Amino acid sequence: MKTLRMLFRNEHHFDFPAMWRKALIGSAVLVLVSVGALVFRGLNLGIEFEGGTAWEVTAPGVSVAETRDALGGTGAESGKIQTLGSDAIRVRADLDTQGEVAAVTATLAELASVDITDVSVTTVGPSWGDQITSKARNALFWFFVIVAGYIAVRLEWKMAVGALVAVAHDILISVGVYAIFQFEVTPATVIAFLTIMGYSLYDTIVVYDKVRDVGGRLTVIGRYTYSEMMNQSLNQVLMRSINTSITSVLPVLSMLLIGSVFLGALTLQEFAIALLIGILVGTYSSIFVAASVVAYMKEREAENRAVADKVRAREGETGTRRVSEDDVALAGIPTTRERPSRSGSRTSSSQRPSRGQAAQRGAAAKRAPASARPGQPPKPRKKKKS
Numbered sequence: 001m002k003t004l005r006m007l008f009r010n011e012h013h014f015d016f017p018a019m020w021r022k023a024l025i026g027s028a029v030l031v032l033v034s035v036g037a038l039v040f041r042g043l044n045l046g047i048e049f050e051g052g053t054a055w056e057v058t059a060p061g062v063s064v065a066e067t068r069d070a071l072g073g074t075g076a077e078s079g080k081i082q083t084l085g086s087d088a089i090r091v092r093a094d095l096d097t098q099g100e101v102a103a104v105t106a107t108l109a110e111l112a113s114v115d116i117t118d119v120s121v122t123t124v125g126p127s128w129g130d131q132i133t134s135k136a137r138n139a140l141f142w143f144f145v146i147v148a149g150y151i152a153v154r155l156e157w158k159m160a161v162g163a164l165v166a167v168a169h170d171i172l173i174s175v176g177v178y179a180i181f182q183f184e185v186t187p188a189t190v191i192a193f194l195t196i197m198g199y200s201l202y203d204t205i206v207v208y209d210k211v212r213d214v215g216g217r218l219t220v221i222g223r224y225t226y227s228e229m230m231n232q233s234l235n236q237v238l239m240r241s242i243n244t245s246i247t248s249v250l251p252v253l254s255m256l257l258i259g260s261v262f263l264g265a266l267t268l269q270e271f272a273i274a275l276l277i278g279i280l281v282g283t284y285s286s287i288f289v290a291a292s293v294v295a296y297m298k299e300r301e302a303e304n305r306a307v308a309d310k311v312r313a314r315e316g317e318t319g320t321r322r323v324s325e326d327d328v329a330l331a332g333i334p335t336t337r338e339r340p341s342r343s344g345s346r347t348s349s350s351q352r353p354s355r356g357q358a359a360q361r362g363a364a365a366k367r368a369p370a371s372a373r374p375g376q377p378p379k380p381r382k383k384k385k386s
Helices: 001-010 017-039 064-070 098-112 125-154 156-182 186-217 227-261 266-298 302-317 326-328 355-367
Strands: 052-058 080-086 087-093 120-124 338-341 346-348
Touching: 001 125, 017 156, 017 227, 017 266, 052 098, 064 080, 064 087, 064 098, 064 326, 087 098, 098 120, 098 125, 125 156, 125 186, 186 227, 186 266, 227 302
Parallel strands: none
Antiparallel strands: 052 087, 052 120, 080 087, 338 346
16 A cells, blocks of 8 residues: 555655566566467467358357257368357358358257347458458558657667567567467457557657656766666656556456447457557556666667766666665756745755744744845945934
8 A cells, every 4th residue: 555655646766677687587488478379279360360151149058069069960060169158159160152051050040949030141251361361460560660660760779679579579468368268369359459559659658758858867977877767767657657557448448348248249359358458568568678678778888888887886886776866856857755846946845844834934034133134135324414
């Protein structure tokens, strides 16, 4: 609770560089698990990508095993059969003739005790699926190219590398979750993945822009390493990132629970799951992946290496020193304990006089003679008449 209060009051100061090593090890494990799931389990691609025929029918109480037995001899018994919610059955198979499709439709209608027109049938040719897949790949490729170029021009190429590493990290983990749990990948899922990349980049660019602002004020003094400046920037934007994530997660949860669970809209479920995973992973990667990658590369620049050597020689330390609020205040950046006064000067909250002290000082100033009051010149003496 104390940590939460400090977060919402913006009075925290976490040592993020000390957490980067453990966080990157955890990220590497998650990425390896995701790649393993993609290799050994694969993605459950929707009919839009693979082509074929899909049947959906409302059949309360009918199991997958019963459906497979009923479809024996139609050619669809070896296809993909799954339940949708608690009262619907979906069958996917790649059949060659319209006669086979009609036979499966009639069998499902008889199994569910409904009219044949109540069975939904969707047929997608393999060429259409290949076209959709090709367009999705092209969209991802050009997204990476345009974003890398923009960040390299707007900030610098090392930050573009860090941002792309973070986005690739987010996409791999999100796709890995789909492979592990065999969620169906549809065009709506691809749109969600593109949205995830946009969200992750937004949070990352906020961090990069802040560190550039902090670096422009601190490096002139040459007293701070790049990791320390990145740490100060992360502390300043942390609460903003948390608030943005919370406000983004709430409507996604509403979409996931109300739309997919209560209303049974499966398209909303496919879209919402990808968004939810991406928002959480994207917030994490902007702090622990994108920031650490850039700090690692920047620390190896000759200028930053020289500053780091001076800092270690002056402080007599071998590790990264945390930037204190007093040091940051000396550099001209207001800290969480400082607020600008009306005259423009900064006054620490611990040094600000209370209301009682201010009243006592005011009364003492009124009782003091005019010559003793600060800021007022003494009145000239009147000459005596001769």
